[in-house]
Amino acid sequence: MKSKNNLQELSLAELIDKYPYIESFLVEQKFPLVRKDLTILEIYHQLSEGEKEDIVIEGEEFLSRVSAYIENMQDFLGEKETGVELLSLLAGNDKDGNQEQYERIDIKTGEIVALLGPTGSGKSRLLADIEWAAQGDSPTGRTILINGEKAAKEWRMNGSKKLVAQLSQNMNFVMDLSVEEFLCLHAESRLLENEHELVKKVIQKANDLAGETFSATSQITSLSGGQSRALMIADTAILSSSPIILIDEIENAGIDREKALDLLVGEEKIVLMATHDPTLALMADKRIVINNGAIVDFIERNNREKDILRDLKAVNDKLAKLRKELRYGKRPSLFD
Numbered sequence: 394m395k396s397k398n399n400l401q402e403l404s405l406a407e408l409i410d411k412y413p414y415i416e417s418f419l420v421e422q423k424f425p426l427v428r429k430d431l432t433i434l435e436i437y438h439q440l441s442e443g444e445k446e447d448i449v450i451e452g453e454e455f456l457s458r459v460s461a462y463i464e465n466m467q468d469f470l471g472e473k474e475t476g477v478e479l480l481s482l483l484a485g486n487d488k489d490g491n492q493e494q495y496e497r498i499d500i501k502t503g504e505i506v507a508l509l510g511p512t513g514s515g516k517s518r519l520l521a522d523i524e525w526a527a528q529g530d531s532p533t534g535r536t537i538l539i540n541g542e543k544a545a546k547e548w549r550m551n552g553s554k555k556l557v558a559q560l561s562q563n564m565n566f567v568m569d570l571s572v573e574e575f576l577c578l579h580a581e582s583r584l585l586e587n588e589h590e591l592v593k594k595v596i597q598k599a600n601d602l603a604g605e606t607f608s609a610t611s612q613i614t615s616l617s618g619g620q621s622r623a624l625m626i627a628d629t630a631i632l633s634s635s636p637i638i639l640i641d642e643i644e645n646a647g648i649d650r651e652k653a654l655d656l657l658v659g660e661e662k663i664v665l666m667a668t669h670d671p672t673l674a675l676m677a678d679k680r681i682v683i684n685n686g687a688i689v690d691f692i693e694r695n696n697r698e699k700d701i702l703r704d705l706k707a708v709n710d711k712l713a714k715l716r717k718e719l720r721y722g723k724r725p726s727l728f729d
């Protein structure tokens with residue numbers, strides 16, 4: 394619960410600034426909002442007996458109600474300190490039922506981890522284990538720990554407080570909405586304050602990632618695969634409150650993958666991505682290698698690999714330039 398002392402010290406103006414939704418709550422409680430420079434208790438003590446009766450709930454008790462209301466709203470909005478600092482995987486079994494050869498893998502906030510392995514080896518399955526916060530109850534038998542403990546029920550059950558945001562390979566919109574309407578719906582559901590600014594930012598960032606630009610009024614059903622994906626990446630990075638981001642293949646989308654990853658890890662989050670792409674794999678701090686359904690290695694990126702990444706980026710830049718030239722009907726200047 395919000396500490397009562399803390400609420401006691403804040404003036405009404407400060408309180409509303411910090412928790413904007415409290416204003417309508419106070420109005421509903423018939424609490425007069427005239428002196429915003431005073432604290433709730435100070436205002437309460439200045440009320441006439443009649444006004445106090447209107448409010449029904451008494452001073453101290455009223456503060457507890459305010460505190461509980463803020464608590465519930467933060468929970469609902471997913472604003473509360475998510476407090477996820479550590480994601481741990483405990484061994485399960487491979488596709489043949491053999492025990493995986495590690496005890497526990499720890500991933501800290503701010504880390505990017507790439508999942509690598511041949512097609513069908515179990516990368517998406519591992520992402521699904523994390524999304525479901527598996528407790529030995531998935532085909533792999535793995536257990537997921539959050540901050541060293543089994544995931545609390547609320548992570549598994551509560552739709553508004555999502556542990557993970559997932560970006561998957563196939564994304565098809567079915568709603569008949571414009572880009573702006575769609576994003577506003579998302580922002581509104583999170584009761585974000587500066588909704589219009591954020592929506593504008595999502596559209597701008599998504600256009601940064603996609604090749605052909607689209608506008609706020611474009612219908613989401615008319616976006617191309619790459620544009621849809623760019624929109625969902627920007628939406629996840631800017632509007633989502635989930636502490637863990639799971640990405641299943643950015644590479645097939647025809648979008649700027651490096652920018653996408655930079656955008657996603659801008660916030661203090663844990664990012665796990667399944668990939669077959671060497672550049673993305675080397676952009677990760679750590680790599681989980683999967684084979685026959687089992688995690689067979691957990692590797693930290695070394696300095697030599699950072700150098701290789703730099704070379705790869707130079708090659709990718711050349712390829713991007715070549716792609717652009719060909720896309721716009723120009724003769725390649727690559728080797729001029």
Ligand SMILES: Nc1ncnc2c1ncn2[C@@H]1O[C@H](COP(=O)(O)OP(=O)(O)OP(=O)(O)O)[C@@H](O)[C@H]1O
Nearest residue numbers: 486487488511512513514515516517518532533686
């Ligand atoms: N440890 C396991 N035990 C049993 N089944 C598993 C295990 N790991 C993965 N599988 C199953 O194997 C199949 C292929 O796995 P998955 O789709 O995760 O592969 P992938 O590595 O993501 O492939 P791709 O690279 O093609 O996307 C799925 O049906 C998955 O449920």
